[in-house]
Amino acid sequence: MSDCIFCKIVAGEIPSKKIYEDDEFLAFHDITPQAPVHFLLIPKKHIRNIMELEPGDIDLAGRLLNKAQELAKEQGCTEKGARFVINCKSHGGQTVEHLHIHILGGRFLSWPPG
Ligand code: 5GP
Numbered sequence: 001m002s003d004c005i006f007c008k009i010v011a012g013e014i015p016s017k018k019i020y021e022d023d024e025f026l027a028f029h030d031i032t033p034q035a036p037v038h039f040l041l042i043p044k045k046h047i048r049n050i051m052e053l054e055p056g057d058i059d060l061a062g063r064l065l066n067k068a069q070e071l072a073k074e075q076g077c078t079e080k081g082a083r084f085v086i087n088c089k090s091h092g093g094q095t096v097e098h099l100h101i102h103i104l105g106g107r108f109l110s111w112p113p114g
Pocket residue numbers: 005014016017028029030031032033040086087093094095096097
């Protein structure tokens with residue numbers, strides 16, 4: 001999608017600090033990190049949010065979760081864990097309309113959110 005920030009990152013039109021890339025997914029550090037580990041994992045396919053995943057995306061969604069787990073481990077979160085967050089639309093606090101998982105770790109994160 002031409003006016004999507006994350007599609008532009010996928011296309012290399014906006015720079016990012018990549019930590020992983022394959023044909024299907026891209027992971028990069030969040031520009032405003034909220035924890036010592038804070039990166040975003042996105043499908044390269046433009047899906048606006050988790051509500052718009054379609055039945056045909058089920059396999060992709062499974063691989064997305066699997067990759068989130070793998071990268072969290074690689075980033076040092078195996079022992080103490082991490083938070084995996086998917087914000088959706090305005091009440092969910094979503095600011096970029098391209099499906100993404102936040103992976104946050106490296107410190108204790110309180111709950112519930114404000
Ligand atoms: P959301 O609020 O939609 O769940 O999360 C969007 C995230 O994208 C925010 O944490 C924000 O800091 C991050 N972000 C927004 N623009 C950019 C950018 O151009 N580059 C990177 N690396 N992160 C971005």
